[in-house]
Amino acid sequence: MALLEVKDLEVCYGVIRALRGISFDVNEGEIVTLIGANGAGKTTTMQSVVGLISKNGGKVTFDGHDITKTPCHKIVHMGMTQVPEGRRIFQELTVYENLLMGAYSIKDQSGFKNDIDAIYTRFPRLAERRNQIAGTLSGGEQQMLAMGRAIMSHPKLLMLDEPSMGLSPLLVDQVFEIIKDINKDGTTILLVEQNAGKSLAISDRAYVLENGSIVLSGTGSDLAASEMVRKAYLGG
């Protein structure tokens, strides 16, 4: 059974139908990517699945539970976490306090010390800057912090919305390496990216989103090889 199953999801902003009934699923242990151009509905998909914006139709099932109408904070407690577009770390809190916020949904705080040490090992830069105000971090460091903060809640499903946006090519490679790493440690990943080449390379499966509809799906390598994806998203 799929960990996340989205069926005929529809979202409207006023009269505009941003999502026209999309269906996709994510199996346990997979990396699944949604690719698509600006305005295709990627972020809308992510935000409506996690309950940040309301859905106008369709059904979302997570880990066997119907979460179509569940509020966001409860979904997070069920084990779905999202690194939002633009990172949205808490600018006025320190790096450490941000990680603390990431563990907000964990009731048992006994593993906190280990978790935070694991984050500092994975992201040495965060360890160096643990007491620094997060708003003063560079873009790359903020992305690391946003990812570290998300992992603190031990998600079953980690959703990442454009994690490579605005980063230098070197950092982009690093971010994709980390995503692969997190996945290897047993976390299922749903990724949204404009960087189709890099994300398809690490994905088990992928979907192409255009104007609020899914127009193509397949394995990462199939899509990377497909004529249409190469023309539209890989520059040739």
Add this chain to the structure above:
Amino acid sequence: MELILSTLINGLSLGGIYAMIALGYTMVYGIAKMLNFAHGDIIMVGGYVIYVFMATQNPLLAILMAVVFCVILGIVIEKVAYKPLRGASPLAVLITAIGVSYLLQSLAQIIFGSASKMVTVFEFGSVKFLGANVQISSLVTLAVTIVVMICLTLFVKCTRVGRAMIAVSEDKGAAQLMGINVNRIITITFAIGSSLAALAGLFYLLKAPTITNTLGAMPGIKAFTAAVIGGIGSIPGAMLGGILLGIVEAISYKITAIAPYTDAIEFSILIIILLVRPTGFLGKKRREKV
């Protein structure tokens, strides 16, 4: 010298009251992004609850009941009047808040009449303090407000709920993604603000033992001014703005020539600060999303 000292203590205690009320404004603004103009009237409600329960001759019971009643009232107001407007235009919320303010004042008038009521909670005298004649009630007010402010600061900084409040005030969406129940945090914020307003009601009765249905109106506006001067949304800002305004008011009242213009002077300070530093002393510039 004595005059300066007694004026300063008066100013600090008055400022402490303003700070307590301003904290309610600023915390609600920070977390729910709304101006709760009914906040001042909670002070009045707290005063009347004390008046009613002073019939038992037990001041501590009266104070406790005032705090409990105001907390419940604050939560009910939020649930009934403001929560349905979440996501509505700020103007609609503002008008609703003003409506709630008039509702509370009118209800108090219907229940208690428009004549002012006398209520003496404690009989405090005055003491000689470094040669100055100082009201004990001022010292009590000052001491309690200092304790409250320290507790509140520690609460926000060091508890799970407090940190959640900071997170919600900074980014509601990201806070939800941490698993924070934003509605619950808003409820807690209204509860804290209302309990502080109830205490402010007590301190007003200590200063002057009469109560009318408009008791909260002027302190409400003054405290709002204090919150804006300090930087609305900022907890230390509300404390600073409140104390500052209290001291200015106390000094101004002592100088015969300008005493009648005290309110005007205070609001002029607001205007000047808004011109020079629109975010207030400790307010943060709104960061634009890059």
